[in-house]
Amino acid sequence: MRLPFLDKALELQLPSKADALPGRSLALPLPKSHFVLGTPLQGDFAQLEQVLFGMGCFWGAERKFWELAGVHTTAVGYAGGLTPNPTYEEVCGGLTGHTEVVLVVFEPQQLSFEVLLQLFWETHNPTQGMRQGNDVGTQYRSAIYTFTEPQLALAARSKSAYAERLQTAGFGGITTELRAASEFYYAEPYHQQYLGKNPRGYCGLKGTGVSCPVGLQP
Secondary structure, three states, X not given: OOOOOOOHHHOOOOOXXXXXXXXXXXXXXXXXXXXXXXXXXXXXXXXXXXXXXXXXXXXXXXXHHHOOOOEEEEEEEEEXXXXXXXXXXXXXXXXXXXXXXXXXXXXXXXXXHHHHHHHHHHOOXXXXXXXXXXXXXXXXXXXXXXXXXXXXXXXXXXXXXXXXXXXXXXXXXXXXXXXXXXXXXXXXXXXXXXXXHOOOOOOOOOXXXXXXXXXXXX
């Protein structure tokens, strides 16, 4: 489901702290387990790693990651903005500063961070700024929010390497936001594993057709 943007003048602009919606103190309700994998959506995830990816509409992006062997669980939500515990409607309104993201919790002994980065770069267009395909707005911007310094360093190297490939193929510069993760807010229950519950549902993901180099360790 795509909601019409509430104010076209703000569609491509991130709000200031003064303009951001106040949000709420209580988190939205959340299912206990992943609809497809059966694993918990929340927990301390000891011995596992986490990362947040923004690739446009989070429905299709989440499915890409839960299909990978070595992924423990996934969940969709909002990050990168200012409003605590926002609703989907608030995020779509453009006054939270958040983008739609997928939380990926993975087993590093089974699945490398490099493979996740390769899937991230190749399955969306990271050059489009505040949009992804026909989905336009700050909530659709490309982003990688990392949880460790090694993740951040490797993501930065992959961004540089992929930028060269894209430039050679005639694309513009990468606009992906890359930084350490701040607070992640889980989206409403009906968004979680949406395409697992609705296999014919909307998915606007479309890559550039340019492959991403692997083997990015120094």
